[in-house]
Amino acid sequence: MRVVLSLPLACLLAQAWLAPGSTLASHSPEAQEGLETLLTPRAQNKTSQTSERPWAPEEEEGEEDSPWLSAKGQQFSREASNLGFSLLRKISLKHDGNVVFSPLGLAWAMAALTLGARGHSRAQLEGLFLQAWNQTWPAVNQTRTPHLPALFKRLRESLSHNPELGLAQGSFAFIHKDFDIRETFLNLSKRYFDMECVTVNFRNTSQAKRLMNHYVNQETQGKLPKLFDEINPDTRLILVDYILFKGKWLIPFDPALTEMDTFYLDKYKVVKVPMMYRSGKFASTFDKNFGCRVLKLPYRGNASMLVVLMGRIGDHLTLEDYLTTDLVDTWLRNMKTRKMEVFFPKFKLDQKYKMHELLKQMGVQRIFLPWADLRDLTVTERNLKVSKSSAIALAFVHQSHYLQLSLFCLLLQGDSLRIGFSGFSLSERKKERKKEEKEEGGGRGEEKKKKENKT
Structure with missing residues (x-):
């Protein structure tokens, strides 16, 4: 989530x-x-x-x-x-x-x-x-x-x-x-x-x-x-x-409408949590590529929280690999305002x-x-x-x-x-330093090889 x-x-x-x-x-x-x-x-x-x-x-x-x-x-x-x-x-x-x-x-x-x-x-x-x-x-x-x-x-x-x-x-x-x-x-x-x-x-x-x-x-x-x-x-x-x-929140949740309700820890485990509620018009979009719905909850001061709801449990692992500012911009561009009911848990x-x-x-x-x-x-x-x-x-x-x-x-x-x-001699320290430099250089060499292979 x-x-x-x-x-x-x-x-x-x-x-x-x-x-x-x-x-x-x-x-x-x-x-x-x-x-x-x-x-x-x-x-x-x-x-x-x-x-x-x-x-x-x-x-x-x-x-x-x-x-x-x-x-x-x-x-x-x-x-x-x-x-x-x-x-x-x-x-x-x-x-x-x-x-x-x-x-x-x-x-x-x-x-x-x-x-x-x-x-x-x-x-x-x-x-x-x-x-x-x-x-x-x-x-x-x-x-x-x-x-x-x-x-x-x-x-x-x-x-x-x-x-x-x-x-x-x-x-x-x-x-x-x-x-x-x-x-x-x-x-x-x-x-x-x-x-x-x-x-x-x-x-x-x-x-x-x-x-x-x-x-x-x-x-x-x-x-x-x-x-x-x-x-x-x-x-x-x-x-x-x-x-x-x-x-x-630009439009706060009403505390009087907060009730204890079901919250899923996984497919089989559920707990009771304080669930906030608000109905009204919200900007949202559905991403077909990742099978997720994205909801925009605005703050004061021209900022927003995006809530991403995956269609199936575990799909977040795929989405995680593709998260970029370009993807977020795409979600924001495709959003449309519609009337919705939002249930959101109060948590810490x-x-x-x-x-x-x-x-x-x-x-x-x-x-x-x-x-x-x-x-x-x-x-x-x-x-x-x-x-x-x-x-x-x-x-x-x-x-x-x-x-x-x-x-x-x-x-x-x-x-x-x-x-x-500690008896850590100067020569031992030099050996450790050379070892570290070799490891750093080896890492750069591997990256270079990968780039050459791609080319």
């Missing part, structure tokens, strides 16, 4: 779906057992360019206001949305049940980290976002590379220009009190991502935990009281990005994902290694790397609104002391 929130903004807000067997509008004649939900996109990005130079603010002066940047913003959003669908597919492979996920928090955190990275580390981060950009405009990329932070700044500004939409976004960094972080990184992260910095003593783990949990809970309006369960005292920096969406979901392996599969590997090149983040710290990456998402459907909180967290630590006392 899927629900797709489609925003006419340059922003991939979120993607969430319920387990394949769930049914959200089982009373409707067209509603079969497999309703699927997903929140649609418009934000993020891809590139595969390398830069060996530090970030220089004066070189980027006026970049955010350039006509070229404005003209490419829409395509940037579409390609970013497709990256979001790709991430959703990869997460779904490892999670059989409900999935709630927003690539936007991940996008902001990883893009901010590019400000501190160089060499292969930075190239891999940019490659996550801007591969499609290079494929779409090869001629443009021969002469110039899009400035990733400037694109995200434009995205952030576009989100804040629609007060009716109920969107709140934030970026902040918890920095160890003795961590020598570059002033340039702080200035640029504030300029492009409006990042707030909070000084923390990670050696005092209990105090650091209380301070950070209080700060995050306050920033997310009380929706996430306990983000951190434990803290490694070797932590040097934690980057957190979140987006809080509270979309108010929460999920947490470890993102290490997923990011490595997508080509981001160097930042997780002791030789990650983060020279533009710090001068003195050695063996600085990303030790943890996680995503958290909460979703709640109510009679008056849909609420989703999506948060992404990157934890960076230095491991020089642990290497020194």
Whole structure:
């Protein structure tokens, strides 16, 4: 079952779906057992360019206001949305049940980290976002590379220009009190991502935990009281990005009409849930290729949720492989308004994902290694790397609104002391590094062979 929130903004807000067997509008004649939900996109990005130079603010002066940047913003959003669908597919492979996920928090955190990275580390981060950009405009990329932070700044500004939409976004960094972080990184992260910095003593783990949990809970309006369960005292920096969406239905469901009713977990298992009800005129379409009906539920602020109801249980697996912004656009173009009765369950979901392996599969590997090149983040710290990456998402459907909180967290630590006392020799480390580089090169070689075979 899927629900797709489609925003006419340059922003991939979120993607969430319920387990394949769930049914959200089982009373409707067209509603079969497999309703699927997903929140649609418009934000993020891809590139595969390398830069060996530090970030220089004066070189980027006026970049955010350039006509070229404005003209490419829409395509940037579409390609970013497709990256979001790709991430959703990869997460779904490892999670059989409900999935709630927003690539936007991940996008902001990883893009901010590019400000501190160089060499292969930075190239891999940019490659996550801007591969499609290079494929779409090869001629443009021969002469110039899009400035990733400037694109995200434009995205952030576009989100804040629609007060009716109920969107709140934030970026902040918890920095160890003795961590020598570059002033340039702080200035640029504030300029492009409006990042707030909070000084923390990670050696005092209990105090650091209380301070950070209080700060995050306050920033997310009380929706996430306990983000951190434990803290490694070797932590040097934690980057957190979140987006809080509270979309108010254009026409709310009447609470008086909500009743306990049947909800299908699969073909044979059913449970009783609070089922909301509303009758009226709704935009919808039927996709013959996938055998699904798509319903549009509008929010205030020119945004919509798309509810995709599969004709047969399990068919969502086929649809999942073909989800793109072009498919969503086709659904929207073919919609017609008709009188309908809609039964929609009131529900709450929460999920947490470890993102290490997923990011490595997508080509981001160097930042997780002791030789990650983060020279533009710090001068003195050695063996600085990303030790943890996680995503958290909460979703709640109510009679008056849909609420989703999506948060992404990157934890960076230095491991020089642990290497020194573990007997891990320099020669062993070089061997490990060569092995890793060989694996990366082998992966690129396989891709090259596949392309040649296709040709």
